[in-house]
Structures are given as structure tokens and as C-alpha cells.
Amino acid sequence: MSQNGQPSASAPYNGLSSRSFVALLVTQFLGAINDNMFRWLVVPIAKVKFEEEGLDANLALSIGLFCFTLPYLLFVPYAGYFxxxxxxxxxxxxxxxxxxxxxxxxxxxISIGNTFGLFAVVAMMGAQSALYGPARFGSIPELLRTEDLSTGNGWMGLVTVVSSALGFVGGLLLFGATKPYGTDHLWISTVVLLGVAAVGLMASLMIRRVPAADASKPFPHNPVLDTGRNLKLLWNNKSLLRATLGIAFFWFLASLANINIDPYGTQDLRLPQEEIWPLLVVLVGGVGFGSVLAGIWSGGKVELGIVPLGAVGIVLSSFLLYRAGSAADFPAGDVAQRAMIESCVWLFFLGISAGLFNIPLEAFLQHRSSSENRGTILAAANFVTFAGMLLVSMLFPVMQGQLNMSASQVFLASGIGTIPVLIYIFTLLPGATIRFMFWLLTRTVYRVRLNGQHNVPETGGALIVANHVSWVDGLLILTSSSRLIRFLVYADYTTNPGLNWLTRTMKAIPIKGDGGPKAMVRALQVAKEAVENGELVCIFAEGQITRTGQLQPFQRGLMRIVAGTDAPIIPVYLDELWGSIFSYSGGKLFWKWPRHWPYLVSIHFGKPIQKPDNVSQVRQAVQQLGVQAMEQRKGRQMVLPRQFLRNCRKGMFRLKISDSTGQECTGGQTILRSLVLKRLLDREVLAADENMVGVLIPPSVGATLVNAALSISRRVPVNLNYTVSSEIMNSCIRQCGIKHVLTSRKVMEKLDLDLDAEVVYLDDLKDKVTTTDKLISAAQAYLLPAAILERILGLTKIKSDDLLTVIFTSGSTGDPKGVMLTQHNISTNVEAVDQVFRFTNKDTILGILPFFHSFGFTGNLWLTLTRSMAVTYHVSPLDARVIGKLAQKYKATVLISTPTFLRTYIKRCTPENFATIDLVICGAEKMPLDVAQAFEDKFGARPIEGYGTTELSPVVAANIPSHRSAMTNHAGVKEGTVGHPVPGVAAKIVDPETGEDLGIDTPGMLLISGPNVMQGYLNRPEQTAEVIRDGWYVTGDIAKIDSDGFIQITDRLSRFSKIAGEMVPHLQIENALRDFLSQTDTEEDDMQVKAVVTAVPDERKGERLVVVHLPLSQSADEICQQLKAAGLPNLFIPSADSFIEVQEIPVLGTGKLDLKGLKQVAIDHFAPSATS
Known part of the structure; x- marks a missing residue:
């Protein structure tokens, strides 16, 4: 047990469905049935005898309540003792x-017929219940976790009121079967009452034993003194006392309503005694419903903000009951029936309101009372509660007798008496009340999932640091905790007449945006004092709502708040809010349709950070929570083939894909042709169990349809690299177990390949398309609802972790490896890219990257198939003039390329060709600033750099130009960097040798974590384990992250040479070479890469730097002198005899440098002398 009496999180049997708690519910259920069944069997018998003796029959109600309640007062000390x-x-x-x-x-x-004896037995039942109550009530927090208390109390309340209603009905039925004195057919009552009691006893034996709270507690020999001591203990704890008074008020009203139902039905509504039972049933049913609802609304915490809402409901329902019952001057018929229906409705709402009022108070009393004296506290609370109930038994005869009040007027008096209670509660708990009202408001629009709530301390100060995605972030965080959270907000809100009272009530901390540094320091000091005083403070450290969904730089002021304190920082990540009407998704706020209703939102609370070193550590923690959030989304994510069908359905008649051969398809035609091709492949080519299928087609409409057809056929397309040799391609085929390679005769005529798989020419399948294929596919594409089509195709069986494709690495540093990418990998990457670049149906992507390139597969294929933009393809990125004309024809707006290909377009395309291009995304190699400037000068769009690897699906980070992000205070582009990580992806820098985390602006190994991290290398578990460590992918790139969160790639680890014990970066030498070689460039060749650096083994120094270059006008000696003049260390300067002239720099089909081929050129050249 923990100190506060709660079982530890790992303790057994502490869930709502545990045997012990279920047994406790059953025990309570049967016990309450018997209590009420016996009581409502006895009361009608007593009423008959009272009437026979000329006494007021309603007096039996009060005496019964008095006899049942009095023992609760007399046995308080003993109940607490036991x-x-x-x-x-x-x-x-x-x-x-x-x-x-x-x-x-x-x-x-009953058999004797002694009225006094009957009431004596009722008193005995009260004594038994008085001793039972604290044990039952106090065992709940010992069987359940804290987060289950409200829900557990809700279920206990439901069980109690349902069993009370059943007992009420059962008692009247027993009376009806044995009336008038209960002696006729007495065996029925005997079997029922004893049977229920016996089963309840057996159920109680199933409850697990819990330790005694205070085994040394002395017996209360003086009950009066002990009761006073118990009440004093309760009196000294004001918060528990207030909760007790609230519970007592609830039971006061409940008892009053309970005994008032009888005269309300028989006198005001003029119902026979046998027909009043529906009134009590709906009342207690409402209490049960309200109790469960309070538990659900509490959301795993003790939520006192529900109490005022319950009080409001009690007031309104009481007034409406008075209105329904006071219309008693009706003869009968429709008016009487309407009054009965109205009464049932308002009694039900009265019950709901009472449940909402009571359950949070009971949970609070259990949670805040210590385990050592919980029984004593609960016994004292019971004394106060049942004193109120006893008061009802004496007050009710006065109200009906001396005051001559009708039952309707009694309900009215109850409502009027609740008004001052409501005012007091609201005065006492304004923050909790407002917070809960906001909770209701936000839960109407959003369905919120909370993760890691336990990381927020229940007591003591803490600083909550969250990302900022929408205008409702504050409300969502505010309503996620039962504690008041103070927010730092701009002073404009606190001075707004409409918001001033609200911000003061919620104790917001104003920041004057135009007040200068002093105003900021004052606000941070107020926040610090609040944290030191044990309060929760929340700050959105980005300083503004994100315009891209990316995590923006954190302001350093948050460190001032916790400096010099022991308060932890609680990182928080708000997920899935991007796209809601209150986010800047689509570049606009509010004016968009909600995607769902209610909108699903997740809030993730991270582990507390004690004394962080810097703000970057906090930002890293929030970013890592984003990774966890994406992982938890996986189970409810729609897989890509289903997204493809639904998206193309939306653009049924809008152009979707086209290519340079003139082929065009609308969204509907894309689905239709994919379905036809799927039927052909399944029938004519592929075996039912054939999983991986080779595709050897350059980017085109045909390649898109083949990939789509294989995906909706639940197979794995493997797009093969047609720029490699037969030997390498056959290695890929063998690794995947590919039996068929889909291609065209035109493609194979251009490639000299001998493949170890059956080549299937798609051209030959055209004649095998039947009219049936066309008709069925057309009906599926255009008529069948998407949900039904998905089930017919079996797409609902695809899981997020299922393989989508295998893409082989470029082989720039070694043999190609098969990278296994899942549905989740590509889907989340598509979502992230779409989110940051704000693509619309007005965009058209210029698809020049092949599908065996990871960005080509993700960006040019699945991004376009599952989003609203169009795409136009060309088979080769090197055909600059054809590409230029294609872009001009289809008004392309987006170009995904590499700097190598951009150099060609700058030379050979006209400004008119790329006139509509406004977004150019480059990766695969570092973006030279001269290339970016030249492209912008000619075409008006400045290329931005991103970063990714095949193993990361591929996008990791990107710069976001302002026209795509609507950035305000934060820059989306920082040249020389690859931008911020995309949403859901985390990056960190570690020491390559030790793996220790490094700080900001410190170069080291770049590690990436996120949903984009590959499943692994195909059939290579050892190599997978080498690069994926604890969920982090080791990129092999040397990088640093600056204070604004931008990632700068400085080099690849494989592009360093260790010379004389020092690490020498090739990229730094290449940059120096490019700087002074460009000074002598002609306009024709100024965009070419003319020199690159590699290395060969050297026995004396370890490695020898080698420069591989195109023909140059400068000699090797001149170049070495230039490098020395540029300030490079001597170790970084190659020797004059380490230059190799070639006619062409080795480049891969993807546009990246062929580092492996480059090294081989150097080794072949220096092999005889490399060790000399």
C-alpha cells in the first residue's frame, strides 16, 4: 500500500473488473435490495394497521425512516472502530x-403481527447498515486505483439505486402477495428475503482481504465522547467537512424525496397505492444514471466541477415537479396521464442531477481521507449524513401536518432550499465549476483521449509545457486535470471586457506583448511564485499557434519559471488537433468543415523533468511525446489503399494522373483502371499466395496503375531500380522471392537485362480484358459505396504494420539493402508532408523521381493518390526540355527533385516552362546556395532543402516557405539547414563514440525516431539491429540542431576520413573547392559539380584524401594553394598527386553521388601506390 492508502499501480485485483470489486458490487446490490424490500413490505402493513387504528397512514413512513436512520447515529463510533x-x-x-x-x-x-416488532427489525436493519456502510465505502479506495475512484463510485451508486428501486418494487409485490398483514403466503416472503440474504453472504466471501487500517485502535467505551472526537477530526479538515455536508445534503433531499413520493403519487396525482411504483423507479433510475454519468464525466479524476451542475439540475427539476403535481385539480383522463408522464420525466432528471451532485463528493471524501483514519472519517461523515436523514423523518410530518404542505410543495421547498447551497458551492469552487463547463463544451466538439495523466502531480507545484496547435489547446489542458491550472496569456485577453472576469476567476497570468522585457520578466516571476506556492502553471513555449503543425522553437523564458525551484516540468503533446476548425490547417482559422464529429483528440503527458539543463531538453521531450502519439494512433489509422479509393472518389471527374505520353486519368478512371488491372493480374498472372511482385516501369500513368492495382490486391509492389546491372537487380529479386516482374516491351527494349524471374509484359494483357471485367470494375468504381468496395477487396483486413513495399537503398555507400516500409510508415509520412506544405486540389506535382526512389514512391505516388492534388509524370529526370514542356502544359506547381537535376533545368528550361512552379523541394544531397539562387533568378521560385533517407520513408525534416505556412514570428526557412522535423518525428544528436546526448549547436550523430522508421532491412536482422537502437534510427549523418530547432547536416560519417587520428570531413573540402572553382566557370558549366572528395587506405596515415574531378583550368598545385588560402588545416588539404581527372562524375539514377563507384575509381587509380 502507498502512503495515501491507494494500492500500487502493480497491485493485483485493483481494476473495475476485478473479482473483488465485482463481488463488492454484488454484495451491495443484494443488500440494498433486501433492505428496501423488507422496509417496503413493512411500511404498507403498518399503514394498514395505522388506518385501522384511526392514525395518519403517512406517519408510518416517518416512523420507518426514523427507525432505520437512528442506529446510524448511535453506532457511528462502533462503525468507525470496526x-x-x-x-x-x-x-x-x-x-x-x-x-x-x-x-x-x-x-x-411479520408472522406474529406485532407492529412494534416490525419497526424494531427495521431498526436492526439500520444498525446492520450503519456498521456495514463505512467498511463498504472505505474498501472502494483500497480495491481501486485513484483514477478509477469516480467511475467506481458511479457504478456503486448505480448498483445502490437500481437495487433500491428493485427492492421497492419487490416489497410492494410481496405486500400484494401477502396482504393485508403479510401473513398470507408467508413462505414467499421467507424464501425471497432469506434467499437474497444468503446469496449476498456468499458474494461477500469473494472480496479479497485488505489489511486493517489501525489494528491497535481501542474499543470506544464512551460512544458519546468517541463520536465527538470523530466529528472533531472531521471538523478540523475543512475540505472533508464541506464534502461531508454536501453528501449529507444529498441524502437529506434523497430521503425527503423518497418518503414524499408516496403522498405525491397517492394524493397529488391520485394514483392507487399499487401504481405509484413507477415514480420511485424513475427517480432512483435517474440517480443511478447520474452516478454513472458522473463517473464517466470525471474522466479518471475527482471532478468537483460537476457538483454545481447537479445542484442546478436539482433546483430546476424540483420546480418542474411542483408545476406538474400542482395541476392536481384535474378530474382524470388526458390531463392526469400528462401529469404522470411529466412527473416521471422530472423525477428522472431530479435523480440524474442528484447523482451528479453526490458522486464527486463521495470520491473526494474517499480520496482525501488518509488510510489510517479513513474508517473514522467515514463514520463521522455517516453520522452527519444520517442526522440529516433523521431530521427528515421529523420534519416531514411537520410539513404535511402543521404546515399543511402538499407533496408538490415539498418538492418546491427542496428546490428553494438548494438555491443557497448552489450559490455557496459556486462561490467556493468557481474555478472548478468553470473548468467543468468548459469540459462539457469541449467534449461536445472533441472526444479526448488522455495518456499519462498520472505524470501530473496531485499536489505541489509544476510547470506544464505544451505544444500549441489550436485556439482550444488551453481549454483542453485545463479540463484534463482536477486541479486548477494557471495559464500565461497575453494581457489583451485579460483586459477584454468579455473575458476579464473569466481570466481573473481562472487566475490567468497576463503577459504584455508590447510591455518590453520588464513586463515579460514580471509575468515570469508571477508564474514562478505560483509554482513555488504549489500551483500548476501552463505555458505554450512556442509563443504562438503553429501554422504548419510542426513544433516551433521554444522560448527560453520557461527556464526562468523553474530556476531555483524543485518544481518539475511536465511535457505535454496535443495530438490530432491539426485539421480541426480551430487550427490553421489549410492556411485559415475556423472557416472549414469539421472532418469528424466529435473530433478525436489525444493529450499526452510525459514524465516529469527535474532541473532541465536547457530549453532544448524540454523541447526534445515534447517532440518525443509526438512520436509516442503517432504510435498510439496506429490502431485506428486508415491504410493507404482505402485512402486511395476514398480520395479518388472525391475527385471522380477531376484530372488525377497524366504523363508525357499523353495518357490522362481522372480520379474515377484511376480507380476503374486499377480494378481492371487487378482482376487481370489475379486471373492471368499471379498466384493467390504470391506476395511480392516486381515492377520495372519508369514513372508514368502505367506505373501508378500497376502499383495501385497490386496494393488493392493486398500484394507488395517492389519497384526495381532499372539503372543498375542485372547482377544487382537479380540480387534484389532473390532477396524478395519475386516470381514475376511486371514491365512493358518498350522498357525492356531499352534495358539490357537478364532477370531471374518471369517477365510479364503488360502490353500483352490488354487483349485479355473482357467486357465483364470492364462492367464489374465500372460498377465498383462509380456505383458501389466505398465501405462495401473495401470489404469486397479485403482492404479492411490490412493492418497498419503490414508491409506496403520494399525499396532498395541507393547503394551509394555499399550493396543495396531491402528496406521494408509498412502502411503506417508511408501513411504517416504522407500525412506529415501534406500537413506542412498545405497541398490543395489546385496543386499539380511534377513527378520526375522514379518509384524505386523512396521520395518518388512516397511523394509522387502515394501522396498524390491519397490527397487532392494531381500529378504529371515523365520517365526520366534528365530530359529537361520534355519536363519543362510537361510542367507548362499541366501548370505544375510542385517540383520534387535533387540539386543535380536542378542544374540541368536551369540550363535547358525556359522561364515559361516553370512559370507556375511555386514550391521546389530538394533532397538526396546538400543544396548549394548558388544553385538555389540561380533557379530563383530564372524561375521565380527558390528551392528549399529537406532531408530524408530510404529507411525513414523518407521524409524527416523540411524547410517550409512562408507562402506555404503563413508563418508569423517564426521563420520556416533557414538556408544551410534541412529545416525542422516534420510532425510526429523527433531528432536528437549524440556522440558517435559514446552515444551520449549532445546539446544545441554541437555536431554529432543524427538519430531519428518516429512512425517513419522502417520495419527493418529485409532478411537482415543483424544489420537492422545495428541501425535501429531503442526505436532510434542511426542515420550515419553528422549534424547539429540549433537553438531554433533547425537541423544542419554537416556530413555523412562515411564521408569522413580518419587521418593521423583526426576526423577530416569531405564535405568541407568540397565546399571550399566549389567556392573558388566557380569563379572561373563559364555560364554553360557553372552549375556542374566538377570536383568531389573520397579516400583510399594509407598505411602511414590511415587514409589518403583523393579529389576526383572533371577537366579543370587550374593545376593540382594551384588548387592546393587555394585550399590553403581558404584557411583549411594542412590535414584537410590533399597532396598534389592525389587528383584524378575523369570525364564524368559517378552519379546514381536517383541523382545522388555514387560514393561506392567514386571510391572504386580512386582505389583502381591508386591501387599500386596507395600504400607507398
């Missing part, structure tokens, strides 16, 4: 044994 002295399970079992005995005595009293 609940603390012994295991609460022992007390419960003992009380159930006593119940069996009491039922036997009760049956005897």
Missing part, C-alpha cells in the same frame, strides 16, 4: 451474516 480495527472485508462478511439473522427475526415479527 472499519479501522479489522479488515473491511471481515466487517462486510460479518454484517452479511447479521443480515441473515435479522431476516429470520423479521419473518417472525
Amino acid at each position: 472499519a479501522d480495527k479489522f479488515s473491511k472485508r471481515t466487517v462486510i462478511v460479518g454484517c452479511k451474516v447479521a443480515e441473515v439473522v435479522i431476516m429470520l427475526v423479521g419473518i417472525a415479527a
Whole structure:
């Protein structure tokens, strides 16, 4: 047990569905049934006898309540003693044994016909319940976790009121079967009452034993003194006292309503005695419903903000009951029936309101009372509660007799009496009340999932640091905790007449945006004092709402708040809010349709950070929570083939894909042709169990349809690299177990390949398309609902972790490896790219990257198939003039390329060709600033740099130009960097040798974590383990992250040479070479890469730097002198005899440098002398 009496998180049997808690519910259910069944069997018998003796029949109600309630007051000290002295399970079992005995005595009293004896048995039942109550009530927090308390109390409340209603009905039925004195067919009452008591006893034996709270507690020999001591203990804790008074008020009203139902039905509504039972049933049913609802609304915490709402409901329902019952001057018929229906409705809402009022108070009392004296506290609370109930038994005859109040007027008095209670509660709990009203408001629009709530301390100060995605972030965080959270907000909100009272009530901390540094320091000091005083403070450290969904730089002021304190920082990540109407998704706020209703939102609370070193550490923690959030989304994510069908359905008649051969398809035609091709492949080519299928087609409409057809056929397309040799391609085929390679005769005529798989020419399949294929596919594409089509195709069986494709690495540093990318990998990457670049149906992508390139597969294929933009393809990125004309024809707006290809377009395309291009995304190699400037000068769009690898699906980070992000205070582009990580992706820098995390602006190994990290290398578990460590992918790139969160790639680890013990970066040497070689460039060749650096082994120094270059006008000696003049260390300068002239720099088909081929050129050249 923990100090506060709660079982530890790992303790067994502490869930809502545990055997012990279920047994406790069953025990309570049967016990409450018996209590009420016996009571409502006895009361009508007593009423008959009172009427025979000329007494007021309603007096029997008050006497019954008095006899049942009085023992609660007399046995308070003993109830607390037993609940603390012994295991609460022992007390419960003992009380159930006593119940069996009491039922036997009760049956005897009925058979004798002694009215006094009947009420004596009712008093005995009250004594048994008084001893049972604290043990039952106090065992709940010992069987359940804190986060289950409200829900557990809700279920307990539901069980209690439902069983009370059943007992009420059962008692009247027993009376009807044995009336008028209960002696006719007495065996029925005997079997029922004893049977229920016996089953309840057996259920109590299933409750697990819990330790005694205070085994040394002395017996209360002086009950009056002990009761006073118990009440004093309660009095000294004002918060528990207030909760107790609230509970007592609830039971006061409940008892009043309980006994008032009888005259309300028989006198005001003029119903026979046998027909009043629906009134009490709907009342207690409402209480049960309200109790469960309070537990659900509490959301795993003790939520006192519900209490005022319950009080409001009590007031309104009481007034409406008075209105329904006071229309008693009706003869009968429709008016009487309407009054009965209205009364049932308002009694039900009265019950709901009462449940909402009571359950949070009970949970609060249990949670805040310490385990050592919980039994004593609960016994004292019971004394106060049942004193109120006893007061009802004396007050009710006065109200009906001396005051001559009707039952309707009693309900009215109840409502009027609740008004001052409501005012007091709201005055006492304004923050909790407003917070809960916001909770209701936000939960109407959003369905919120909370993760890691336990990381927010229940007491003490803490600083909550969250990302900022929308205008409702503050409300969502505010309503996620039962504690008041103070927010730092701009002073404009606090001075706004409409918001001033609200911000003061919620104790917001204003920041004057135009107040200068002093105003900022003052606000941070106020926040610090609040944290030191034990309050929760929240800050959105980005300083503004994100315009891209990316995590923006954190302001350093948050460090001032916790400096010099022991308060932790709680990182928080708000997920799935991007796209809601209150985010800047689509570049606009509010004016968009909600995607769902309610909108699903997740809030993730991270582990507390004690004394962080810097703000970057906090930002890293928030970013890592984003990774966890994406992982938790996986189970409810729609896979890409389903997204493809639904997206193309939306653009059924809008151009979707086209290519340079003139082929065009609308969204509907894309689905239709994919379905036809799927039928052909399944029938004519592929075996049912054939999983991986080779595709050897350059980017085109045909390549898109083949990939789509294979995906909706639940197969894995493997796009093969047609720029490699047959030997390498056959290695890929063998690794995947590919039996068929889909291609065209035109493609194979251009490639000299001998493949170890059956080549299938798609041209030959055209003649095998039947009219049936066309008709069925057309009906599926255009007529069948998407949900039904998905089930027919079996797409609902695809899981997020299922393989989507295998893409082989470029082989720039070694043999190609098969990278396994899942549905989740590509889907989340598509979502992230779409989110940051704000693509619309007005965009057209110029698809020049092949599908065996990871960005080509993700960006040019699946991004376009699952989003609203169009795409136009060309087979080769090197055909600059054809590409230029294609872009001009289809008004392309987006170009995904590499700097190598941009150099060609700058030379050969006209400004008119790229006139509509406004977004140019480059990767695969570092973006030279001269290339970016030249492209912008000619075409008006400045290329931005991104970063990714095949193993990362591929996009990791990107710069976001302002026209795509609507940035305000934060820059989306920082040249020389690859931008911020895309949403859901985290990056960190570690020491390559030790793996230790490095700080900002410190170069080291770049590690990436996120949903984009590959499943692994195909059939290479050892190599997978080498690069994926604890969920982090080791990129092999040397990088640094600056204070604004931008990533700068400085080099690849494989592009360093270790010379004389020092690490020498090739990229730094290449940059220096480019700077002075460009000074002598002609306009024709100024965009070419003319020199690159590699290395060969050297026995003396370890490695020898080698420059591989095109023909140059400068000699090697001149170049070495230039490098020295540029300030490079001597170790970084190659020797004059380490230059190799070539006619062409080795480049891969993707546009990246062929580092492996480059190194081989150097080794072949220096092999005889490399060791000399």
C-alpha cells in the first residue's frame, strides 16, 4: 500500500473488473435490495394497521425512516472502530451474516403481527447498515486505483439505486402477495428475503482481504465522547467537512424525496397505492444514471466541477415537479396521464442531477481521507449524513401536518432550499465549476483521449509545457486535470471586457506583448511564485499557434519559471488537433468543415523533468511525446489503399494522373483502371499466395496503375531500380522471392537485362480484358459505396504494420539493402508532408523521381493518390526540355527533385516552362546556395532543402516557405539547414563514440525516431539491429540542431576520413573547392559539380584524401594553394598527386553521388601506390 492508502499501480485485483470489486458490487446490490424490500413490505402493513387504528397512514413512513436512520447515529463510533480495527472485508462478511439473522427475526415479527416488532427489525436493519456502510465505502479506495475512484463510485451508486428501486418494487409485490398483514403466503416472503440474504453472504466471501487500517485502535467505551472526537477530526479538515455536508445534503433531499413520493403519487396525482411504483423507479433510475454519468464525466479524476451542475439540475427539476403535481385539480383522463408522464420525466432528471451532485463528493471524501483514519472519517461523515436523514423523518410530518404542505410543495421547498447551497458551492469552487463547463463544451466538439495523466502531480507545484496547435489547446489542458491550472496569456485577453472576469476567476497570468522585457520578466516571476506556492502553471513555449503543425522553437523564458525551484516540468503533446476548425490547417482559422464529429483528440503527458539543463531538453521531450502519439494512433489509422479509393472518389471527374505520353486519368478512371488491372493480374498472372511482385516501369500513368492495382490486391509492389546491372537487380529479386516482374516491351527494349524471374509484359494483357471485367470494375468504381468496395477487396483486413513495399537503398555507400516500409510508415509520412506544405486540389506535382526512389514512391505516388492534388509524370529526370514542356502544359506547381537535376533545368528550361512552379523541394544531397539562387533568378521560385533517407520513408525534416505556412514570428526557412522535423518525428544528436546526448549547436550523430522508421532491412536482422537502437534510427549523418530547432547536416560519417587520428570531413573540402572553382566557370558549366572528395587506405596515415574531378583550368598545385588560402588545416588539404581527372562524375539514377563507384575509381587509380 502507498502512503495515501491507494494500492500500487502493480497491485493485483485493483481494476473495475476485478473479482473483488465485482463481488463488492454484488454484495451491495443484494443488500440494498433486501433492505428496501423488507422496509417496503413493512411500511404498507403498518399503514394498514395505522388506518385501522384511526392514525395518519403517512406517519408510518416517518416512523420507518426514523427507525432505520437512528442506529446510524448511535453506532457511528462502533462503525468507525470496526472499519479501522479489522479488515473491511471481515466487517462486510460479518454484517452479511447479521443480515441473515435479522431476516429470520423479521419473518417472525411479520408472522406474529406485532407492529412494534416490525419497526424494531427495521431498526436492526439500520444498525446492520450503519456498521456495514463505512467498511463498504472505505474498501472502494483500497480495491481501486485513484483514477478509477469516480467511475467506481458511479457504478456503486448505480448498483445502490437500481437495487433500491428493485427492492421497492419487490416489497410492494410481496405486500400484494401477502396482504393485508403479510401473513398470507408467508413462505414467499421467507424464501425471497432469506434467499437474497444468503446469496449476498456468499458474494461477500469473494472480496479479497485488505489489511486493517489501525489494528491497535481501542474499543470506544464512551460512544458519546468517541463520536465527538470523530466529528472533531472531521471538523478540523475543512475540505472533508464541506464534502461531508454536501453528501449529507444529498441524502437529506434523497430521503425527503423518497418518503414524499408516496403522498405525491397517492394524493397529488391520485394514483392507487399499487401504481405509484413507477415514480420511485424513475427517480432512483435517474440517480443511478447520474452516478454513472458522473463517473464517466470525471474522466479518471475527482471532478468537483460537476457538483454545481447537479445542484442546478436539482433546483430546476424540483420546480418542474411542483408545476406538474400542482395541476392536481384535474378530474382524470388526458390531463392526469400528462401529469404522470411529466412527473416521471422530472423525477428522472431530479435523480440524474442528484447523482451528479453526490458522486464527486463521495470520491473526494474517499480520496482525501488518509488510510489510517479513513474508517473514522467515514463514520463521522455517516453520522452527519444520517442526522440529516433523521431530521427528515421529523420534519416531514411537520410539513404535511402543521404546515399543511402538499407533496408538490415539498418538492418546491427542496428546490428553494438548494438555491443557497448552489450559490455557496459556486462561490467556493468557481474555478472548478468553470473548468467543468468548459469540459462539457469541449467534449461536445472533441472526444479526448488522455495518456499519462498520472505524470501530473496531485499536489505541489509544476510547470506544464505544451505544444500549441489550436485556439482550444488551453481549454483542453485545463479540463484534463482536477486541479486548477494557471495559464500565461497575453494581457489583451485579460483586459477584454468579455473575458476579464473569466481570466481573473481562472487566475490567468497576463503577459504584455508590447510591455518590453520588464513586463515579460514580471509575468515570469508571477508564474514562478505560483509554482513555488504549489500551483500548476501552463505555458505554450512556442509563443504562438503553429501554422504548419510542426513544433516551433521554444522560448527560453520557461527556464526562468523553474530556476531555483524543485518544481518539475511536465511535457505535454496535443495530438490530432491539426485539421480541426480551430487550427490553421489549410492556411485559415475556423472557416472549414469539421472532418469528424466529435473530433478525436489525444493529450499526452510525459514524465516529469527535474532541473532541465536547457530549453532544448524540454523541447526534445515534447517532440518525443509526438512520436509516442503517432504510435498510439496506429490502431485506428486508415491504410493507404482505402485512402486511395476514398480520395479518388472525391475527385471522380477531376484530372488525377497524366504523363508525357499523353495518357490522362481522372480520379474515377484511376480507380476503374486499377480494378481492371487487378482482376487481370489475379486471373492471368499471379498466384493467390504470391506476395511480392516486381515492377520495372519508369514513372508514368502505367506505373501508378500497376502499383495501385497490386496494393488493392493486398500484394507488395517492389519497384526495381532499372539503372543498375542485372547482377544487382537479380540480387534484389532473390532477396524478395519475386516470381514475376511486371514491365512493358518498350522498357525492356531499352534495358539490357537478364532477370531471374518471369517477365510479364503488360502490353500483352490488354487483349485479355473482357467486357465483364470492364462492367464489374465500372460498377465498383462509380456505383458501389466505398465501405462495401473495401470489404469486397479485403482492404479492411490490412493492418497498419503490414508491409506496403520494399525499396532498395541507393547503394551509394555499399550493396543495396531491402528496406521494408509498412502502411503506417508511408501513411504517416504522407500525412506529415501534406500537413506542412498545405497541398490543395489546385496543386499539380511534377513527378520526375522514379518509384524505386523512396521520395518518388512516397511523394509522387502515394501522396498524390491519397490527397487532392494531381500529378504529371515523365520517365526520366534528365530530359529537361520534355519536363519543362510537361510542367507548362499541366501548370505544375510542385517540383520534387535533387540539386543535380536542378542544374540541368536551369540550363535547358525556359522561364515559361516553370512559370507556375511555386514550391521546389530538394533532397538526396546538400543544396548549394548558388544553385538555389540561380533557379530563383530564372524561375521565380527558390528551392528549399529537406532531408530524408530510404529507411525513414523518407521524409524527416523540411524547410517550409512562408507562402506555404503563413508563418508569423517564426521563420520556416533557414538556408544551410534541412529545416525542422516534420510532425510526429523527433531528432536528437549524440556522440558517435559514446552515444551520449549532445546539446544545441554541437555536431554529432543524427538519430531519428518516429512512425517513419522502417520495419527493418529485409532478411537482415543483424544489420537492422545495428541501425535501429531503442526505436532510434542511426542515420550515419553528422549534424547539429540549433537553438531554433533547425537541423544542419554537416556530413555523412562515411564521408569522413580518419587521418593521423583526426576526423577530416569531405564535405568541407568540397565546399571550399566549389567556392573558388566557380569563379572561373563559364555560364554553360557553372552549375556542374566538377570536383568531389573520397579516400583510399594509407598505411602511414590511415587514409589518403583523393579529389576526383572533371577537366579543370587550374593545376593540382594551384588548387592546393587555394585550399590553403581558404584557411583549411594542412590535414584537410590533399597532396598534389592525389587528383584524378575523369570525364564524368559517378552519379546514381536517383541523382545522388555514387560514393561506392567514386571510391572504386580512386582505389583502381591508386591501387599500386596507395600504400607507398
